[in-house]
Amino acid sequence: ANPPARVVQLGGLMPFLREWLVERYDAPQLADLDEPAEIEVAVVGGGAPAGAAEMDALPGLRAIVNFGVGYDNVDVTEAARRGIVVSNTPDVLTDAVADVAIFLAVDLLRGLTAADRFVRSGAWGRGERFPLTRDVRGAVVGVLGLGRIGTATAERAEAFGAEVHYHSRSPKDVAWTYHDSPAALAAASDVLVVLTPGGEGTERLVDTAVLDALGPDGYLVNVARGSVVDEEALVDALESDRIAGAGLDVFSDEPHVPEALLGRDDVVLLPHVGSATTQTREAMGRVVLDNVDAFLERGELVTPVAPS
């Protein structure tokens, strides 16, 4: 008989990663697990929760390997308390996510996907005119959270001739303009791009006050986590024309998108595709495997997250 599996799969992993995990480690799904006590490593996908309940179900667990750079689905504090280490997939998805962030910023300013809808509706053919939009050059792009993806987004914004402002917990050694609060950043921004991690420290960081500071000519982009934006406040600000529009790749309760947003022409809605290219997802999968290998071989993770 084969030795019992030491690796388990939690949540929705992509088919190629499932196959790799089965081939290499004979890793079952949590539901199909015979000997939970033998499991040392849990590979978590699709933002599936990994909290006290999952840790209780796997008494021998020593490492949680998360597919995704964001790990707000993992209870890192509880893991640390139990001596369980956690890894994520940084760096390999930075460009892909920053591409979507800048795409949404440019799209909102230039109305491109709205213009596509305009053509498809037959309006252009009937002789209607699409309204004028706004230059990207000279616009202020405000980056909320100047980490890896925030920095890559700021560099892209500069390449478009936009002016970059930012807010982070502390000022960084960069030439861009720092603001000491999200509201101050929003007040200075034409497009506010949310790029903070999700989780407790950032929950509803973008609230009514921040949206009102952004103002009737300001746009919001969120490619981080739905939890960072107060979604009800956002819908309210859009419905009362207190902000100009929003580009959203993430939502509070995915895949549920607030009904009130679906019919609006001033919003661009994406199904959480920031990292969703073949190359990037494969690279993320490779980082996951490297972490599992390194942990099983020498008890170390390649890309550990700092315990909170």
Ligand code: 8YV
């Ligand atoms: C993933 C993401 O789609 O990396 C992240 O934090 O949000 C995306 O790349 C997500 O983690 C679900 O697997």
